[in-house]
Amino acid sequence: MTLQIGSLELRSPVVLAPMAGVTNVAFRTLCRELEIARAGSTSGLYVCEMVTARALVERQPATLHMTTFAPEESPRSLQLYTVDPDTTYDAAKMIVDENMADHIDMNFGCPVPKVTRKGGGAALPYKRSLFGRIVAAAVKATEGTSVPVTVKFRIGIDDGHHTHLDAGRIAAGEGAAAVALHARTAAQRYSGTADWSQIARLKEHVTDIPVLGNGDIFGADDAARMMSETGCDGVVVGRGCLGRPWLFAELSAALNGRPEPTPPNLGEVAQIMRRHAELLADHHGEDRGLRELRKHVAWYMRGFPAGSDLRVKMATVSTLGELDSLLAQLDPTVPFPKDAEGPRGRQGSPGAVSLPEGWLDDPDDARVPEGADLMHSGG
Incomplete structure (x- = not known):
């Protein structure tokens, strides 16, 4: 396809x-x-x-x-x-x-x-x-x-x-x-x-x-x-x-009609996390790269058995060496958990949309909204 x-x-x-x-x-x-x-x-x-x-x-x-x-x-x-x-x-x-x-x-x-x-x-x-x-x-x-x-x-x-x-x-x-x-x-x-x-x-x-x-x-x-x-x-x-x-x-x-690959076990997920950290360090430098990895930790570990202490340490990791030490404590044989599937990421709550005053008055008004392009890249 x-x-x-x-x-x-x-x-x-x-x-x-x-x-x-x-x-x-x-x-x-x-x-x-x-x-x-x-x-x-x-x-x-x-x-x-x-x-x-x-x-x-x-x-x-x-x-x-x-x-x-x-x-x-x-x-x-x-x-x-x-x-x-x-x-x-x-x-x-x-x-x-x-x-x-x-x-x-x-x-x-x-x-x-x-x-x-x-x-x-x-x-x-x-x-x-x-x-x-x-x-x-x-x-x-x-x-x-x-x-x-x-x-x-x-x-x-x-x-x-x-x-x-x-x-x-x-x-x-x-x-x-x-x-x-x-x-x-x-x-x-x-x-x-x-x-x-x-x-x-x-x-x-x-x-x-x-x-x-x-x-x-x-x-x-x-x-x-x-x-x-x-x-x-x-x-x-x-x-x-x-x-x-x-x-x-x-x-x-x-x-495309091919058999789906088997989901990774915890050992494979640990290798993927390590590779992700390495790529982030290459892009941002090790300090910022490992800080960027932190938000991914909970997503990677969702549904897998791991103690709260280990999860906290992984979510505050700051060096590749520290990450290696923490990943080594995981049981690599644990299969991918069924309850890790489904919705993930931010959900938030519905709410009224903030709009400029009078925004809905004229849909054919082609004036550029003032100050709307001053936001930072990345959202």
Whole structure:
């Protein structure tokens, strides 16, 4: 089962969703290595952390560091957060002219209050004219190149303000190569259940480019069921791979009719954690790299037997040597626990969406929201 996104022909219809502080070059490399080791090849699309278009154009060092790709990484996929057509054009042109990536995705799905209250993220598609101008700017900047532009968004702001059908139609009309829908509203954030029926509606509404589905894919069965129930062309996986970077090998195998690899036992998970730490240390330096690993520890260890003292020490680890000592205390023969499957990562609670004053008054107001592009890259 393949997926064509513009010039990119992927051998698997599975996409890693950008996640702040997670999908850096270390995590993407680990996912790709495990897919090769467990499924025989790497075939999907692994998207880097979201970066802010303005920060990229201004060449802020932290943002440029986030756009690091491994030498063998292909295709290189970069996601932009953007609110301004002019800045969008400049950022996309910079990516193309400096050969920074092979694919540009744009994020209009972030539900975080500090983003939506300024008119960015999941709030922006409500402004149909502005949304269209932004997509058109990115497409114009990549004209004549092999770099496709794709767009990700949510169902809408809340149940009273759905925007996904208009957003899909507009994005396709402006030249986007694919669209992806996180089947929740901004008001839901990450809580409750994704409404896959809205992915099916979008697929019926947008027929000339691929439609990808996102939300509540925690295993291979979920991915297959989403594609069967909605007719979508591919799946985008976010929280389901937290602490399970081998998930992409399982998804690729299931969707391409191959036997799924056996989940790793605790000894194999320990080796994966060690490799993750090594890659993070290479990218950030050992001190910051091991601090970055800490948030992954609970995800990796979910469901496995380990004493509270050992878990606390692993969650405060600061050196590779210390990590080695702690991992050596685990029983490598323990099989992967059944209760480690299912939802993981942040859930949060639903709530009213923070919006700029008067934001809902005129959906065709194309003015750029003031100060909405000053946020830091990575969300």
